[in-house]
Amino acid sequence: MSYEMWAEKYRPKSLNDIINQKEIVERLSSFAKAKNVPHCIFAGPPGTGKTTAALCLARDLYGKGYREHMMELNASDERGIKIVRETVKTFARTRSIGEIPFKILILDEADNMTSDAQQALRRTMERFTETCRFIMIANYSGKIIEPLQSRCAPFRFSYMTKEDQDRYLRNIIEKENIKILDEGYDAIFEVSEGDLRKATNTIQAAASMGKVIDAETVYSVIGRANPEDVNTMIKTAMKGDFLEARKQLREMIMKYGVAGSDIVKQIHTAVFRSMLPDSWKVTLSEAIGEADFRMVQGADVEVQLSALLARMTEAGHELKRGG
Amino acid sequence: MSTTWTQKHKPQTLDEIVGNREAKHKLHSWLKSWSNGIPKKRAAFLHGTPGVGKTVTVETLAKELNMELVEKNASDYRTADAIKRFAGLASQYSTLFGGSRLILLDEVDGIAGREDRGGVRELTKVLKTARNPLILTANDAYNPRFSTIRKYCEIIEFKKPTIREGVSHLKRICTKEGIAADEEALKFIVERAGRDVRSAVNDLQALAQGKTRLAMEDVTWLAGRDRKEVIFNVMRTIMYSKDSWEAKKAVSSADVDPDMLFHWIYENTPYHITDPQDLVKAMYYLSLADIYRKRIRDTQYWTLLKYVIDFMSSGVAVSRQRTKSSGWIPFRFPEKIRMLSRTKGERALQKSMGMKIWKRCHISATRSTKEVMPYLKIIFENNPEMAAGLSNWLDLDEDMIEYLAGNKKRTKTILAKLE
Numbered sequence: 001m002s003y004e005m006w007a008e009k010y011r012p013k014s015l016n017d018i019i020n021q022k023e024i025v026e027r028l029s030s031f032a033k034a035k036n037v038p039h040c041i042f043a044g045p046p047g048t049g050k051t052t053a054a055l056c057l058a059r060d061l062y063g064k065g066y067r068e069h070m071m072e073l074n075a076s077d078e079r080g081i082k083i084v085r086e087t088v089k090t091f092a093r094t095r096s097i098g099e100i101p102f103k104i105l106i107l108d109e110a111d112n113m114t115s116d117a118q119q120a121l122r123r124t125m126e127r128f129t130e131t132c133r134f135i136m137i138a139n140y141s142g143k144i145i146e147p148l149q150s151r152c153a154p155f156r157f158s159y160m161t162k163e164d165q166d167r168y169l170r171n172i173i174e175k176e177n178i179k180i181l182d183e184g185y186d187a188i189f190e191v192s193e194g195d196l197r198k199a200t201n202t203i204q205a206a207a208s209m210g211k212v213i214d215a216e217t218v219y220s221v222i223g224r225a226n227p228e229d230v231n232t233m234i235k236t237a238m239k240g241d242f243l244e245a246r247k248q249l250r251e252m253i254m255k256y257g258v259a260g261s262d263i264v265k266q267i268h269t270a271v272f273r274s275m276l277p278d279s280w281k282v283t284l285s286e287a288i289g290e291a292d293f294r295m296v297q298g299a300d301v302e303v304q305l306s307a308l309l310a311r312m313t314e315a316g317h318e319l320k321r322g323g
Numbered sequence: 324m325s326t327t328w329t330q331k332h333k334p335q336t337l338d339e340i341v342g343n344r345e346a347k348h349k350l351h352s353w354l355k356s357w358s359n360g361i362p363k364k365r366a367a368f369l370h371g372t373p374g375v376g377k378t379v380t381v382e383t384l385a386k387e388l389n390m391e392l393v394e395k396n397a398s399d400y401r402t403a404d405a406i407k408r409f410a411g412l413a414s415q416y417s418t419l420f421g422g423s424r425l426i427l428l429d430e431v432d433g434i435a436g437r438e439d440r441g442g443v444r445e446l447t448k449v450l451k452t453a454r455n456p457l458i459l460t461a462n463d464a465y466n467p468r469f470s471t472i473r474k475y476c477e478i479i480e481f482k483k484p485t486i487r488e489g490v491s492h493l494k495r496i497c498t499k500e501g502i503a504a505d506e507e508a509l510k511f512i513v514e515r516a517g518r519d520v521r522s523a524v525n526d527l528q529a530l531a532q533g534k535t536r537l538a539m540e541d542v543t544w545l546a547g548r549d550r551k552e553v554i555f556n557v558m559r560t561i562m563y564s565k566d567s568w569e570a571k572k573a574v575s576s577a578d579v580d581p582d583m584l585f586h587w588i589y590e591n592t593p594y595h596i597t598d599p600q601d602l603v604k605a606m607y608y609l610s611l612a613d614i615y616r617k618r619i620r621d622t623q624y625w626t627l628l629k630y631v632i633d634f635m636s637s638g639v640a641v642s643r644q645r646t647k648s649s650g651w652i653p654f655r656f657p658e659k660i661r662m663l664s665r666t667k668g669e670r671a672l673q674k675s676m677g678m679k680i681w682k683r684c685h686i687s688a689t690r691s692t693k694e695v696m697p698y699l700k701i702i703f704e705n706n707p708e709m710a711a712g713l714s715n716w717l718d719l720d721e722d723m724i725e726y727l728a729g730n731k732k733r734t735k736t737i738l739a740k741l742e
Contacts, residue, residue, distance in 0.1 A: 003716060
């Protein structure tokens, strides 16, 4: 008996297997054919195929032994300037043996790199272009410093359509021999919002329960897998329950290790989508920006964000009074 | 069982004594210099707050240098007469067996009280003529009554060990006693003992003797009686006085670690300042205090501490404008500190599991806690077979499996399938 995470088992192996991102795949295939790859930035939301595309490109380029010619680094776990200096340099400077003279370095979650580390990378990239090509993967290309952006070919990945996602999932369902209702597909798309990793994980967790997958199963998986919900916290604060909101914030940070930057980002989006009067949105935005900046500088995430929650509690209170 | 841990776990070598590297070195070289004849200063004067390791350093050094240690305590030199009585000892050359002798006058703070002003004069005589090394210890060497004595002594200051050094000392004891102790708990003990190692060891014994585990929950009550009173008084003043000066004074006069106090204030403010507008102000000031805490951490520029104190005391106090008092509300222990110790092991486990997931799933350990582990949990709770397969594939160890499975029974089932 062998089990893997289905997100890995069914990860496309070649660019030809990728079902979406047509234009991107076409261009990458042409790189593979020409056996030449520029430095690239793959930007886009999670679960849209960035890492997959990079891995596929490497495989199409080098064939079976592709792992010997590429290296995968993760900036979230090994961020900082030291990694760039040491690991990257050692890897980048040595010439690849074989037909293709350069290696590929995949730098995942590159937007989590400090700007110092990015600056250091810039020189490395230039010096070793002959022997190494970089693929930087990020959710937001805006967090990559300009000089790096200008050295890279940009690729913007977008969310999956429902048709594409369903097609991909249907293949898994058939191979794994599980039963799902149509409403199951709809529910998965609704909760995953085109994030294929999330969709695949959801379907595997739902399948582990051993029943026919209906909408309810999907919702219960998602409910259990995402207890940390920024929107719930905002609602709690706006309802006037600061203490409960702070408790939820704590759980998110301490128990689930959610990054302060992720929370603040979601708060920002939620506030602007909300029914709050515009004047309040702007007032809160100032507080959000300030909290964001302070956290970047290293202030305590919980203390700064709970000061922000207090502002939201106040906003909720004012609204209720019709202010 | 009846021995105190301060005795039982007394450092046996110089290295086992935490902190004060410089002082130990200085004392060591001064003692060594005696082998080249009597040095200019025939006595060393060790000073420092209680429990920083003055006496134990002398005892250990005597052992390492193979010297006979003659310890004299306060009653032996309180008066001029008493001093005369042992003066002879100091002036004799070497011991019966040819080794050299070291005389320790511990805790000389008590000397020359009202009883006999001649004490200091007599002691000075001894210092001038001693043929054996003499060591004095005191809490405060700069007391004016020691001004003459100081001239004849090598002054060596013993500083309080850092919290980390204190913790490492407690850790050594815990290892010997077979106690698994949380770092946070030990840190709490050391902090609350004011980095007095002796008193920290005593506290540790009181809390941990006979146990195999020591967690934050076990030590929090140490913030017991008088200490709790201090914190509660400060809190009451900040939350209810409205007087910014009074609040500030309460904080600066309280002998509590400002960082700890910050956590107390941050925890309790929303329970006591409930009006939304007041709360916004109070939390705003606390967030400013936090910024200055961070600046101090970065620059070690401790003079900034006064701003931390301003914001967390006066800042919070003046925020109370509209909140009506609503009877007695108890003060609560900072949840953050409690959670930090409780979730520490969990976070370490998540991290190492995250690295394993990263190897297989092309996702960072950080993101995997949120994007992979929750799904694994569901699978491990529902489907032992799939769980076993995944454990194998990810190369998870037993602790990780138990973490994902949520209980021992499921863990067993999964492990059985792994065979």
